[in-house]
Amino acid sequence: MKKHLAIAFKEYGVKEFVGQRDNPEVLKYFDEIGFNGSKLKDETAWCSAFVNWVLKTSDAPYTGKLNARSWLQIGKETNCPQVGDIVVFWRGSKRSWKGHVGFFINAIDDKIFVLGGNQNNQVKISSYPKGRLLGYRVVA
Numbered sequence: 534m535k536k537h538l539a540i541a542f543k544e545y546g547v548k549e550f551v552g553q554r555d556n557p558e559v560l561k562y563f564d565e566i567g568f569n570g571s572k573l574k575d576e577t578a579w580c581s582a583f584v585n586w587v588l589k590t591s592d593a594p595y596t597g598k599l600n601a602r603s604w605l606q607i608g609k610e611t612n613c614p615q616v617g618d619i620v621v622f623w624r625g626s627k628r629s630w631k632g633h634v635g636f637f638i639n640a641i642d643d644k645i646f647v648l649g650g651n652q653n654n655q656v657k658i659s660s661y662p663k664g665r666l667l668g669y670r671v672v673a
Contacts, residue, residue: 537591537673538617541636541648541656544583548655562586562650566597583650584619584634593673601632608672614640619670620647622661633661637669 547558560570562582566589581601588595596603604621611618614637622645624631635649644660652659 535617535673537587537593538636538648540590541583541587544587544650544656545648546656547650559650565589566595568599578651580634580649580651583656584636587636588673591673595672600630601634602630602667604634604670605668608670611669611671614669615671617673619672620645620661621667621670622665623667624665627667632667635659 548556549559550556559579562579563570566582566585581599581603585595585597594607596607601621604619608619614620616638618637620635620637622633623629624633635647638646638648638658643663645663645666646658646660648658650656
C-alpha cells in the first residue's frame with residue numbers, strides 16, 4: 534500500500550463535532566498545512582486540507598491550497614487511476630469553482646469510490662457519480 538494511503542486510512546472515522554466545539558483532529562489538517570485552524574471551524578470545507586495534510590505527512594507533493602480544483606494542477610494526469618491516486622470532482626456545476634477531492638479506491642459501473650475527508654462530515658470511503666469527474670492525478 535502506498536505510504537500516503539496508509540496515513541489516510543489511519544484517519545478513517547475522524548469527523549466534525551456537532552455544535553460549538555470543533556474537532557482538533559480536523560483543525561490539525563488546516564494547521565499543519567499552514568492555515569490557522571483556530572480561526573476556522575471544523576464545518577469549513579476540509580476535503581483539500583485533508584488530502585494536503587496526508588500528502589505533506591508522507592513527504593509527497595501537495596498543493597497547499599484549500600480549493601479541491603487546485604489538485605488538477607499538480608502531479609501527472611492519468612486516465613487509468615491506481616489505488617491512492619487523486620480524484621477531483623466538480624460540485625454545484627462543472628463550471629463552478631467548487632469541487633471535491635480524495636483518494637481513488639475503485640470504480641464500479643458508474644460510481645467512483647473515494648477515501649477522503651469531509652465526506653458526510655468525516656474521513657471515510659464514499660461513492661461519487663463518474664459524471665462528476667474532473668480528473669485523476671498521480672502525485673505520489
